[in-house]
Amino acid sequence: MNAVVPIPERSRWVTGRSHLRCDLIWPDERVAVEYDSTLCHTGAERIAEDAARKDALEALGFTVVTATWKQVENYQEYNRFAKALAKHLGTRARPVCSEYPARQLALRRELLG
Template identity: 35%
Template sequence: MFLCLKRTMGGYGLPFPKLNFPIEPTSAARKAAHKQRYVLDLYWPKRKIDVEYDSDSYHASSEGIASDAQRRNALQLMDVTVITVTRGQLYNAASFDRTARIIAASIGVRLPKTSQRWISQKQMLRYVLLKNETKTERKGNST
C-alpha cells in the first residue's frame, strides 16, 4: 500500500504491480534452483522488477537464506531484478523511503520533490497501517 497509494494519501504513487505473480523459470534457471515455478510478491513485468518481502519467520534461518539466494540467482538468469524488503526496512521510515526510491527508479518512475505535506501524509499512513504492529513490538520489548 505504501508504494502504490496516491501521494495525497501518503503513498509513493507507483503503478500497481502484479501481486503473487506466477512465473515459470527458463531451463537454465530451472537447473540452477530446481524449481518448476516461482511466485513473485510484487512484480512489474515491463521492467522485470520483483520486490520480495523477506519476513523474519522464514527468511532469517540458514535454510531460508540459502533458498532465497538460489531463487535470486535463478531469477537473475531470467533477467529479473529482485529488490528485497525486510521487516526492518518496512518499519523504519527512512530506510523504507530509500528502498521505495530504489524501486521507483528501477521501474522508471521519477518521484516528485518531497514536500512537507507529503511527509506528514506519509507519517499518518505509516501510523494507520503499522499501529497495531508497533503496539505489539512495544509489548514484546518491555518484557
C-alpha cells in the same frame, strides 16, 4: 503481489521448478521485490532457499530488490528503498500533493500500529 513467474522449460535447470512466486513484480520492467521478514526468512536453510530463488530470478533476467523489516518499519529507510526501487523501474517516486508527507505518516501509523 505474490505473482507467479513461469519458468520456460529450457530454463528450469536453474531451479528444477516450473515457476517461482514473487512478493511484488513489474514484469515489463523485469523488476521483482522480495520481502525478507524476520519471522519467515531466518535460519541457514531459509536463507539458502531465498538466495536460490533470487539467483533464479536474476538468471531469468530480473533485477531483484530485497526489502527487510527495517526498511518497512523505519520511515527514512522506507523512503530510501522507494527511491531505489523507482530508479530500477525507470521512474521517480514523486508526491502528487502538498499533504503527501502527513498522509504517508498517517497511513504508516495505521498499517504498522
